[in-house]
Amino acid sequence: MRQMMKGNEAIAEAAVQAGCRYFFGYPITPQNEIPEYMSARLPEVGGAFLQAESEVSAINMVFGAASTGARVMTSSSSPGISLKQEGISYIVGAELPCVIVNMVRGGPGLGSIQPAQSDYYQATRGGGHGDYRMIVYAPASIQEAVELTQKAFDSADRYRNPVMILGDGCIGQMMEPVSMPEYKKPDDLGEKTWAATGYHPGCGRERNIINSLYIEPDRCEQHNLDLQAKYDAMKEREVMAKEEMAEDADIIVVAYGTTARIALTAVRKAREQGIKAGLIRPITVWPFPEKEIAAAAQRCKAFLTVEMSLGQMVDDVRLAVNGCRPVEFFGRTGGMIPGVSEIYDRILKIKEGL
Amino acid sequence: MAEYKKPDSLILPLASYCPGCTHGIIHRLVAEAIDELGIADHTIGIAPVGCAVFAYNYFNVDMLQAAHGRAPAVATGAKRANPGNIVFTYQGDGDLASIGAAEIVHAAARGENITVIFVNNAIYGMTGGQMAPTSLIGQKTTTSPLGRSVERNGNPIRVSEMLSSLTGPAYIERVSVHDVKHIIAAGKAIKKAFRNQVEGKGFSLVEVLSTCSTNWGMTPMEALKWLEENMIPYYPLGVYKEV
Numbered sequence: 001m002r003q004m005m006k007g008n009e010a011i012a013e014a015a016v017q018a019g020c021r022y023f024f025g026y027p028i029t030p031q032n033e034i035p036e037y038m039s040a041r042l043p044e045v046g047g048a049f050l051q052a053e054s055e056v057s058a059i060n061m062v063f064g065a066a067s068t069g070a071r072v073m074t075s076s077s078s079p080g081i082s083l084k085q086e087g088i089s090y091i092v093g094a095e096l097p098c099v100i101v102n103m104v105r106g107g108p109g110l111g112s113i114q115p116a117q118s119d120y121y122q123a124t125r126g127g128g129h130g131d132y133r134m135i136v137y138a139p140a141s142i143q144e145a146v147e148l149t150q151k152a153f154d155s156a157d158r159y160r161n162p163v164m165i166l167g168d169g170c171i172g173q174m175m176e177p178v179s180m181p182e183y184k185k186p187d188d189l190g191e192k193t194w195a196a197t198g199y200h201p202g203c204g205r206e207r208n209i210i211n212s213l214y215i216e217p218d219r220c221e222q223h224n225l226d227l228q229a230k231y232d233a234m235k236e237r238e239v240m241a242k243e244e245m246a247e248d249a250d251i252i253v254v255a256y257g258t259t260a261r262i263a264l265t266a267v268r269k270a271r272e273q274g275i276k277a278g279l280i281r282p283i284t285v286w287p288f289p290e291k292e293i294a295a296a297a298q299r300c301k302a303f304l305t306v307e308m309s310l311g312q313m314v315d316d317v318r319l320a321v322n323g324c325r326p327v328e329f330f331g332r333t334g335g336m337i338p339g340v341s342e343i344y345d346r347i348l349k350i351k352e353g354l
Numbered sequence: 355m356a357e358y359k360k361p362d363s364l365i366l367p368l369a370s371y372c373p374g375c376t377h378g379i380i381h382r383l384v385a386e387a388i389d390e391l392g393i394a395d396h397t398i399g400i401a402p403v404g405c406a407v408f409a410y411n412y413f414n415v416d417m418l419q420a421a422h423g424r425a426p427a428v429a430t431g432a433k434r435a436n437p438g439n440i441v442f443t444y445q446g447d448g449d450l451a452s453i454g455a456a457e458i459v460h461a462a463a464r465g466e467n468i469t470v471i472f473v474n475n476a477i478y479g480m481t482g483g484q485m486a487p488t489s490l491i492g493q494k495t496t497t498s499p500l501g502r503s504v505e506r507n508g509n510p511i512r513v514s515e516m517l518s519s520l521t522g523p524a525y526i527e528r529v530s531v532h533d534v535k536h537i538i539a540a541g542k543a544i545k546k547a548f549r550n551q552v553e554g555k556g557f558s559l560v561e562v563l564s565t566c567s568t569n570w571g572m573t574p575m576e577a578l579k580w581l582e583e584n585m586i587p588y589y590p591l592g593v594y595k596e597v
Contacts, residue, residue, distance in 0.1 A: 063428050197416065198398070209418075
């Protein structure tokens with residue numbers, strides 16, 4: 001059944017459907033509908049919602065709940081996600097699964113409350129201290145946000161690592177028709193034997209210690225190498241991207257999330273004018289679809305990266321293209337959204353220079 | 355007379371503590387309480403950052419290690435997700451009264467049904483003897499070399515008094531471990547703080563005055579005497595809250 005849902009509420013309901021029973025958060029615009037929805041919904045399904053005293057506390061409550069083996073989520077927007085970074089680093093270090101939603105708004109500092117993509121570096125480079133990564137899904141529609149939210153819980157459990165949903169104010173606030181998928185837990189996800197559920201001698205396992213401290217450097221290095229093996233597996237298996245008219249394109253636009261939808265309209269407009277434009281939309285911004293972009297670089301003549309920032313993902317596009325094609329950039333920032341004609345004009349300009 | 359033996363909930367040796375440190379006594383009291391209440395098989399302990407960071411090696415229960423000061427938030431998450439578990443934090447004064455001040459105040463205000471063992475030795479031990487929010491006026495530390503002054507640093511925080519002003523907590527008591535009589539009283543308070551959780555009474559905190567002979571620059575015996583003569587007058591022992 002398709003129903004109109006606001007992005008934030010659809011994400012919250014998708015999480016509940018995926019078995020999320022605990023939510024800890026703190027108010028910040030533009031994601032407030034997630035905690036508001038969860039505060040009413042989770043008690044209905046035997047779960048618990050708690051408004052924490054700060055984002056710092058919220059993410060540490062997530063740490064505690066995840067330690068027991070529960071499916072748990074938090075959400076915030078840019079300044080709040082900055083505050084959560086300490087906890088996210090510990091969660092990675094302690095190998096705990098959870099889902100973190102960031103409805104990105106303009107920055108730096110208090111910035112604005114309008115949509116932005118200026119937290120890309122923070123999301124894809126770890127964000128907190130230490131050498132770590134997490135899967136970052138960037139939905140471009142409410143339907144996709146729902147599907148990726150459910151997938152996020154599975155990916156988090158599979159790798160015992162946090163997973164981020166990187167949205168923006170548009171994804172959080174707009175309404176679209178959604179059909180809520182029937183959630184089915186993948187067969188490969190077994191019991192969480194590592195969880196802290198209570199121990200006694202003879203209970204059939206060792207004591208479970210949820211910990212990110214490895215005081216001997218050789219053990220800490222080995223821990224990092226073990227984590228790295230998980231990141232390598234994610235890079236191998238979890239990359240998601242969607243290509244539109246990219247097969248024969250001379251000019252390929254690379255954009256994600258809300259920006260990709262606007263860029264697709266600009267690409268279609270260019271096609272109508274006889275310009276062979278195409279789009280590659282990373283759905284995972286980490287792991288980044290570098291192979292897909294490198295392959296496209298062998299076919300096309302130029303790239304245009306479009307973001308709601310002053311240029312962050314463009315670095316990853318350039319790394320993937322590795323100098324063999326020009327990579328142009330266009331972005332709006334601070335809560336401003338690129339328009340179709342602005343993007344089309346850039347495509348036209350690149351076409352003239354070819 | 356009962357046989358004096360190692361509590362089942364304690365794992366020896368407590369290798370990371372200095373000789374003469376009173377953490378060992380407090381660990382034992384916590385382990386005895388867990389044993390006597392028969393709750394070890396569903397107890398989750400939360401280690402802090404500070405000298406007790408390795409507490410996960412010493413309590414023979416499932417353990418979590420929290421970020422600095424965040425143990426009450428981690429405990430909240432663990433308890434809310436599994437209310438049948440007995441969840442306790444073991445925190446020092448830098449962890450609880452400084453960087454974790456917000457977390458402990460709000461866990462107490464919510465009346466979270468958890469047990470907090472708050473070890474106050476008036477100094478940062480693990481990092482080498484820096485001034486704590488609980489360091490006494492005039493106390494010399496590596497970051498207050500001339501002695502703590504009201505003008506520069508303000509007055510030390512009395513956590514038990516502060517938290518007892520809240521409606522949320524069920525039980526707050528300050529105890530000391532400087533002699534046998536007080537150790538026995540401390541053991542009773544700690545056991546009560548755990549029993550309260552078993553009975554669903556809510557947030558219980560025991561502040562334990564403790565020594566740090568290494569960073570105070572004293573022998574263990576001098577440190578016990580210093581605690582009695584200097585800390586207890588500023589941090590009076592007793593029950594601050596009992597519902």
